[in-house]
Amino acid sequence: MxxxxxxxxxxxxxxxxxxxxxxxxxxxxxxxxxxxxxxxxxxxESSSQLAAQLWRGQLCDSLIAQVSEAVKCADQVVLNNHNDSLAALVEQFFQPSETLKASMELLIVARFDPVIALAVSEKFPHELERLLFGPESAPDRSLVAKRCLIVLLLFGLVTERWRSWASEIASHEISKLLEQSLRREVNDEVLPNDQATFLDEPQDFHTSDPMWEALLGTLVQSVARVGYEATTTDQLAKESGCSEGFIFRKYPTKRDLFVDAAHRGAAHYTKLQLEFANDMAQRYSEAVGGAVLLREWLLPKHEDKRTISLELSRVALHDEKLAKLMTDEQMPVLEENLQIPNSAGNANLLALAHVGFSAGSGAFLLSDLLPQFVSLPLTVVEF
The missing domain is CATH 1.10.10 (Arc Repressor Mutant, subunit A)
Known part of the structure; x- marks a missing residue:
């Protein structure tokens, strides 16, 4: 047959x-x-070629259609002041279909797989630009920013669904926050020049062992460059200056090594980001503080950090142990900074936290597909 x-x-x-x-x-x-x-x-010839054909044949046009619906929905809220389809749209991405899950998986893998990257680049970025910017020669920057906002949040809801607290949030809480942001006036002023210097500093894994630190640092660099699956312990040993025996004395498997590096970094960056955003909010406003932090993350020099963040989310989607460890590391920081009493606490605050992580993840994806996004008023990403 x-x-x-x-x-x-x-x-x-x-x-x-x-x-x-x-x-x-x-x-x-x-x-x-x-x-x-x-x-x-x-x-x-390879799994990459098969995946590229999957993108071309089934995923690309489907995702374009959903982006088109998202743009129409944003325009309805912003221009016509009604949101008949917003809640249903958010639910589609909050409880994504198989096609949506596969689409986001390949969009992240495309960051380090050139065959899939070529397939993605052939059509999707051009259609994305057409839908978000519209046919106008000088589109309204505020409207374009809000279209970008709804798309990046929806993308992020798919990639961040691994977080355990997501099951405690109702999608209508997210659509409510999104609607509020879409209706809010956008501040298009030039952002202050404050820099998130913590992003420039080498990550400290707190092992007190130089060789161990080198191993974990090399792992992070490799995963950002070639992805988790293509990273090998043999390569890690050579690049970090240790032996494979050293690696396996510390970790039974590569997975355990990755999980350890991930959970050591999760709380570290979450805490520093919240501290920076809170400081900016006190000096300027919450919208400006969040926009400055996002601008710093989107700088070209931090592409590897964006990739590792997306790769962590991608792997966590299929690894319950990693997902639990990262959630356990981040939850105390969120409880302290957002005053969430516990993981089953205030649904609005949990939704706010989840929307924040989702918006960041979605912005990382969108900025690579649509570089013009960085020049738009980033204060739109406020919840």
């Missing part, structure tokens, strides 16, 4: 959504499609 491309792509989409990039391999896809591996090897 002939094996159809559609059945292969359907299986690949399911694997990408449920297992992520790590599972998107010929044998796994063949098993899901209930076929032999041979037809896949005959048609595709």
């Amino acid at each position: 002939a094996v159809s491309d559609e059945s292969i792509m359907d299986a690949a989409r399911h694997i990408a959504a449920s297992q992520g990039w790590a599972g998107l391999r010929f044998r796994t896809i063949a098993a899901q499609a209930q076929v032999s591996v041979r037809p896949l090897r005959d048609r595709y």
Whole structure:
């Protein structure tokens, strides 16, 4: 019986959504499609080429259609003062379909896989620009910024759904916060020149062992460069100056090494970000403080930090241990700074925290797809 491309792509989409990039391999896809591996090897040179075809054939146009709906929804709220479809739209991304999950997975993987990156670049960024900026030669910057806001938040809701507190939030709480932001006047003034210097400092993993520090630092750099799956312990040993024996004395598996590095960094950056944003808010305003922090994160020199942040979220989506550790590290910081009494506390504050993380993740994705986003009034990202 002939094996159809559609059945292969359907299986690949399911694997990408449920297992992520790590599972998107010929044998796994063949098993899901209930076929032999041979037809896949005959048609595709690599998993990357198969994933690129999945993007072109099933994911790209679907995501463009959903972005189009998001832009229409933003325009309705901003221009026509009604939000008939906003809650339903947020629910679609808060409880994403298999297609949406697979789309966000490949958008992140495209950061370090050139074959998938080429497929993404062929059409999606151009359509994104067309939808967000519209046909006008001089579009309203405030309106474009608000269109970007709804898209980046929706993207982020998909990538940040691994956070355990997400299950305690109702989607209508998020749509309420989003509507408030869409209706708010946008401050388009030049932002102050304050710098988030903590982003320039080498991360301290607090091991008190120089070789251990070097190993964890090398891991982070490698994951930002080639992704988690392509990072090997052999490569880490060579680049950090230790032995593989040293690595495996510390960690039973590469996964344990990654989990440790991730949870050591999670609380560190969360605390520093909140301190910086709070300081900016006291000196200027919450909107300006958040915008300055976002501007600093979006600087070209911090691309590796953005990539590692997105990669952590991508891997956490398919790794409960990593997700729990990162949530456990961040929750005390949020409780202290947002005055959330406990993980089952005030739903509004939990929603606010989740929207903040989602907006950041979505902004990282959007800024790479649409570099013009950085020049828009970033104060729009205020909740």
